[in-house]
Amino acid sequence: MKNVKYLRCVTCGRTQEALPDATTCVCGGVMDVVYDYDFIRSHTTKEAISASPDHSMWRYRAFLPVEEDTPAPPLRVGWSPLYDEPRLAKELGLGRLWIKDDGQNPTASLKDRASAMAVAKALEAGYDTVACSSTGNAASSLAGNAAAAGLKSFIFVPERAPLGKVSQLLIFGATVLSVQGTYEDTFEMSKAAIERYGWYNRNAAINPYLMEGKKTVALEIAEQLGWRAPDYAALSVGDGCTIAGVWKGFRDLYAAGFIDRLPKLISVQAEKTCPINRAVETGEPWQPMPEDTLADSISVGVPRNPDKAIAAIRESNGLTVEVTDEEILAAMRYLGRTCGVFGEPAGVTGTAGLMKLCMAGKLPADAEVVSIVTGNGLKDTANAVRAAGEPIRIRPDVSLLGDVLG
């Protein structure tokens, strides 16, 4: 990879060669991919990327840690729509607002970007099997992207995992191991199995390339805005990998001279489960918190990538905001009825936080904001029912309509 220098540990600063199956540092820290921006600058341009007929995350190959001849995995991941929302902007008192709907990915979440990258690296390294532990979007995206690429996948889920989510994994042909224990048991079992059987590891915050896949959402936002950053980018935060990826994407473009300023990040967490935000707000090291929100994808009391996330929010001079479950459900309704975008609870939490900041007058009236919706509402119809309310029941007689429609 001529565009990559090496991997560097976020904790201790050690560097190592960027092997395709790299995991964490010997010190246990998370590794970061370090690029040669001079190389990137001299080998691509904004114009060249904008002219690419490849409308997927792989149009940004020049910024990605893959060999020149590494094939893009088959599923079309990325290039999700960025919707300009003037009505919403006006209602919220913002200069401009765009919704980036990343639920429009093959398995319906932003996680496809990370899993597609994992599959590309597994193919590069010659693996025929990939594995992870997760009950949610990471698992379904890995299973789907692996199936399309002809790789086997092993997914470890805790036995409490809902059957609907497990069925999606099984449809994709994953071998699903339902572990009779806690999530921690499940994670440890996956770790031991990956070591024993030599599978490719797609566990978040262990595999350094996942974040590089996720950062493509920021590359797309910048390109879709005409190669510039918004004033703010708002998104939900759980493990911390996604917000760190978004920051990495904008920083890459800035370092390569493709954009001339960086956005401020708006990190939105659930009110009772906000260890990353609390660390930013207090300046203290992060502390575990209970998992207490209906937004299951960000119900993370012990985040796996807090360091990169906290650093990203601080570096960007970002904002933090916490929302209640009710505010999350309200954001689901609001996005649906004003934008036609149906997000899962964790998917719209970024928008919920943005709405809260706007109502508190915490953003300038001319602010230009992108809110990233990270997952599709069809992933969690039970909470859609909670958010949506009830239909109007009526006998089949059109003369009754006048009464109910007012």
Added chain:
Amino acid sequence: MKNVKYLRCVTCGRTQEALPDATTCVCGGVMDVVYDYDFIRSHTTKEAISASPDHSMWRYRAFLPVEEDTPAPPLRVGWSPLYDEPRLAKELGLGRLWIKDDGQNPTASLKDRASAMAVAKALEAGYDTVACSSTGNAASSLAGNAAAAGLKSFIFVPERAPLGKVSQLLIFGATVLSVQGTYEDTFEMSKAAIERYGWYNRNAAINPYLMEGKKTVALEIAEQLGWRAPDYAALSVGDGCTIAGVWKGFRDLYAAGFIDRLPKLISVQAEKTCPINRAVETGEPWQPMPEDTLADSISVGVPRNPDKAIAAIRESNGLTVEVTDEEILAAMRYLGRTCGVFGEPAGVTGTAGLMKLCMAGKLPADAEVVSIVTGNGLKDTANAVRAAGEPIRIRPDVSLLGDVLG
């Protein structure tokens, strides 16, 4: 609309002006949009379309019944991926096979193409409200596309409609009227209400423009193949509107000289609910059949657009094939594990029929086939569970893995 001559009744041949809120003929027949292909040919080229930066169904404006200045509705509908599937082709004994995944649309089905067209025409005609009766993909696509465009929507559903589907409508801000009666009662109530209140009518086979939206799936297939038709296009058939739309799309391109031959259609219906296929097979007029398949979107015993569909299958020298529910569930698993595509039952019924024809040796070994997946599996997770089987239950002890993995 300079590219449109008029509307012509499929039943009696009467013509009428192509007004944006046209419905059926005075004789009750379905209207068809008749184009001026000389005009189209002299105003666009394959190259011009291929160079369009608009990666949505609206890149085909030259072939669509909209005014030049009609805005495209906001949601990004169309330009779904066409996946080349060499492994699947080999397993099925085909020359080449592509899967067109139309579950990758904003509200997760091909119906978005029809609803986006309805919204465009409603805006053209100056309506502020759209309406339809449906419990399924037509309803959710109308509600989502209307919300994004700032239109109100009224959706009539029979009271048996599952709450999950109804919640999606409510999230999109539709006024949902749950009618205490049968589907027929619901349809009649919507018809009466639309007349009384003067809403824009998006009921299938009444609004002649819906099919023109649906045909864009065929325009995309041809362009994505390098401006040519496959030998066969396989898809599921319920009301008949979609297969008629697909045929219209290929015929339009052929008439304009953009492709030099037409495909054969493969019409796939459920074994016990196949009135359109039976009519084609017997040469007799179609007869109502009971609704008896788990593929709810094509569980249509009394199709609303049989004439156009039957004509399309015959004109194309097409094939018909019927599949059981088990074969539909098997196709769900097969597509998931070999392609990473998760379709709803009716969405994969076209592939199920294709598989059946291949196993019976009914297609030539060098045949090039496109199979259209019309809806996302996340729409119907209950049947995904039925299709998927069970995970492997295991205690959290890695030494047990050897036994279960063999």
